[in-house]
Amino acid sequence: MADDGMHHHRHHNPTNYGIVSAPHGPETGDDHASFKEGISEQQQFELFKPIMYPDDSYTAEGTYWADLPFMKMLSFNRAVDNAETKKELGQIWAMMKKDPLSPVGWYFRNAVLPGAGLGLEGYVLFSIGNLAALFDVVWKSCWKSYTTCNETWVNAVTYLEIVGIIIGQILVGYLGDKIGRRWGLIQDAVIMFLGLIMLTASWGTTLNGWVICYALSLMFYGVGVGGEYPMTATAAMENATGSGKVSTKEDRLHRGRKVTMAFLMQGWGQFFNQAVLILLLLIFHHGSGNPPYSEISAQWTYRVSFALPAVGTLWLVYYRWYKMPLASKALDAAKKKASVTGYDVKSLKLTMNHFGGRLIATAGAWYCNDVFFYGNKLFQSQFISVISPTPKGQTASIMTGWLWNLVNVGVELVGYYLASFLIDNKFVGRKNMQQLGFLMCFICFVVPAFHYHYYAEETAHIGAFQALYFLSSFFNQFGPNSTTFLVAAEVFPTPVRASAHGFSAAVGKLGALTAAVLYAYITTQQKFYVVPWFGLAGMLVTLLFLPDTTGLDLKEQERRFSYLQQGREEDYHGVAVNPHHLSLWERLRGAGKHYNPQLDRDSKMADMAAEWEAKQFERSEKSRTEEGLSPDDDAFEDEYTPEMHAVLKSRANTGLKPAGPPSPSNSSGISNEKVAPLKA
Template identity: 65%
Template sequence: MARFMRHHKEHEPPIGEIPVPHGPDTGNEHEHYPIPPATDYEKEIFKHLTHPDDSYTPEGVYWADLPLSKRFNFVSTVDKAEVSAEWSSIKSMMKEDFLGPLKWYFRHAVLPGAGLGLEGYVLFSIGNLEPLFKKAWPECWDKKAVCSDNWVASVTYLEVIGIMVGQVFVGIIGDWIGRRWGLIQDALIMFIGLLMLTGSWGVTLEGWVICYAWSLFFYGIGVGGEYPITATSSMENAVMAGKLSTRDDRLHRGRKVTMAFLMQGWGQFFNQVLLIILMLIFNRGQGDPPYSARMAQYIFRISFAIPAIGTLWLCYYRTYRMKAAGKQLLKAKKKANVTGYDVKSLKMTVTNFGGRLVATAGGWFCNDVFFYGNKLFQSQFINVLSDNPSSIMTTWTWNLVNVAVSLVGYYAASMLIDNKMYGRKMMQQVGFFMCFLMFVIPAFNYEFYVSPAGVHAFQAMYFLSSFFNQFGPNSVTFLVAGEVFPTQIRASAHGFSACMGKAGALLASVLYNYIDTQTKFYVVPWFGLAGMLMTYLWLPDTTGLDLKEQERRWQYILQGREQDYHGVAIHPKHLSVWERWMGVGKNYYPDMDMKAKIEDIKGEWQEKEASKNESETGVDDLDDGEEFTDDIHNYFRGAPPAQGGLMIKNKEEQKGSESESDK
């Protein structure tokens, strides 16, 4: 395949014929003016903004432009230095406060992911409680003698449909009214839904099932909204600092989002632990049958009441302690002169990034079929391994082990998702392929693997599928579904992709009612291959790409001058195979982009200068995390260099007086 690198000298336009960035040209032609390239002085004073050392070599070469061996060495050097710096910060924190690292983790992972943790707890509880209901009320939940089979099935269907509604609806709300409103609204809906679940009742058993199902639908709306809102707010760092373009964003953006997402796994873990404890308390200190209706009532109502307390606190926290959420969206709308929902950006996203929507929505759809199908293994090997497979405690104990394995996958994903030599796209493809193998192997030798001779291998494949689902598509889809789209419609795109994912879960839940277990194993693996193929063709790899640069390209698209953008956001590394086939990266000219980038930085500088006089408008302090040195200020004002020479300061130098823990 021909290379798509277009920055070689023989392809560059002559110096003095560089297209000047300007407004839309109604004639669809851009004039060319004889402007010189960036001077050595300009390159030097803007170097820390245009060529940060975590992405560029000292010679100014972008990491993805390096040959493979040099790229590996560069990435390894940067990562080692970053690990060393982080360990130093941890040590400094511990010297000042032994619990300092735990406090940092609480602020930067637990709080941003608290909503996902609570919904993971509740949704996992729904699945865990169903076998208990079948034992306590067999005439309704198992034999369907006094309850309609449709209403019992609707418990799952309404839950999933409610989540799908919330994902789309709150995604739009998050882009329309704002991230903070979406965060508060989700917490309130989930709190009310938990009150409904805790107090659900009926004159008859079927009446209770109906009340329970509709309560789950209402709660599901809040759950669905957590996906786009938590992803976008964590990604934009609005929860913590309101900054977007920093070294930390380039090196650790994926980790920050994944650490929030993995709280879902901790929610599942604590739910399973609590249910086991409640079982021992209310079932005579043991987990074996018989199970009384009175005991089941205590367990399920207490299990819902406890997260209701946490969700009430979440309502308070998001209302009074997260007032900065949504700054980046506010800034983007201000720049585009949009006050409501940005319909123009939505249309242009579909036009320009339609392939990315296929990748994020299709990949999530395939993943949720796998996620739902993971349960196919468990009951089969429990029947072979356990002396008492009818015991709910046996099932819950194996569930707890599986959740622990999944948590290992979550954390492994958070550690490698920002590694430039592995990253998002490779992680998702490998995860899909491994899940495919874990299902296709037992599918064609099913009788052996569910026999005593092969059950341990069957069990190992079960846990491996759990690990690679988290260390792969389940973590990556949550991140990239918002990351590859512009700020103005990020929550909407994420919500739509997540909704398509739940459509996969709904398909699986309906389909599995009509086919036997071995046939399920025949069906499920091919979704792994489909997900891997869609990832390869349509998903770009944004590992190491500054979101600020992606937003910069988006501004060019909005203004109708995409051909004038020559930066790294259209580097072949950061484009999908489909986009490269369509010629999107043909205008990648890093040398030409330098001067244009300085002009764009000047526009940001002017905006910041103007915002100093807008403190009463509510849009002040829209900081991007950029460092404008004295020389840059003087350059834009037409003044001589500060102190008679260059005064280049990076963030660490400017804050040298701060302690390591502050940094």
């Protein structure tokens, strides 16, 4: 930012967190003024302690949980988690006493609706591999021998699907940061609805013409699918952090759960697709799942399977248009603070300069994961043929593969839910889960790779091979498949969050494309030779470049970014640069060298005072009616008591001087000379 622009907005721009003298804001009353005159510095900090040192993150002495010795850290976090669990169970019990079905309604509002787009795309996206098994049997000359269809176009069905997804992830990620989350969400739903109509009605005068129409329709649908990734992740994450609260306990303790609960709807989409295909084939094949299958039954099965989610997607268009008016609120607030309209190019440059390592982590880990995940899904029939081989002389029943896949998806759902329950546990956390998942996927594939005959071809050991296959599915969902979706949005600032997530997801889909191309030319055993090393690479990328943001308030991360926007990196001393929340790469580059709890305490007061003064200035400029503000816009002021308003007014008017060099401090990092330790 240019100096003249910065100084021009110095007093009233909310992004200015400088510790400077500010002009007088609107009067808040003589009582407040007289209160301020008689309050000491220590009393002020006692007054603001619940906001500055929330008890879910700080001890009674004011020590941040990540600064505690290991055993004390475990004890503190266990106490916080136990108290939160007890509170939530009490709330659930109270809801059930009032209405036994109310928890179901809560889950629908907080998990099903936010993840509905991912559920629908999961249903359609993974149906392609399931339907390929049916097409192989019914239209052998087209899908298997390629005598009536062009082999390139048949293979393009898989490739173009992934290409469409990549286009959507990058394009909609960019548009989501430029025009807002709400319109990105609406656009995705519209594209997916039109794509489903095209898939349901796909036709051709020849079989090859139908394949071409099918492939292009799938590519168009894929654009909407790709957009769902950055839009769902950012919208689910910003729903709490964009509420206007200074600090949100819900965000710190349950942000990961909130996002992964939406993401796991993808697993339910896969489950319902497989279940629906089984039921439809039984219906249209006269109650039998055994071959031979007629073309009529195949046509009805696959077309009705696409028509059903079209109805749900049309409802999704309605819901996002009329029921999500504030989906872009956090982004709009960030742009307003930075005085930016359109795409925030400056924030993108800052992100590349300061968070480039994180981009390597999110994109690289996603790439490694998708080699596992999509390779497993697109070519699962080859793995299942090893687990459940067809006797010689008999025609394979696609029901066998479909039923085994239904079991596999059930195992994956267990992994999805366990990830959702543990991802906010500070002892487990995102980074540890991702590394563990990659490691277990590596082991589950490398063991049969070097003992393939023993596990995959000797009948006595097929059960062990099956167990390894299902374990790889479980740990993929419990680990990198869930965590990559979360951290790709979480570790980046709001102005470029959708772009960074979209780019990371797009690189991930290159991993899916790698699997699609590679698996077409190598044997099943060779797949086991190649794939494990992507798990090992993903674990190393995570170890080096991914920070652990478990328990970190995203408001604090945004506060750090505002300092970076002003070119004042050295003035930020808060927990966002605590070594625990930085990657190994960032620590080696010195990103955490300015961390200082004592200096940060004074900075927080100055920042709150500056933001309070800016809010008051806005209120004096325009009436609420003219601004068209919603009730949520009072959240900042509602967080404070009248006494707090008096302190903030005084500090905004007089300015808080820089704290200077740190003096000897106690275990909390708060100076003993300046202020006594905070009391419980």
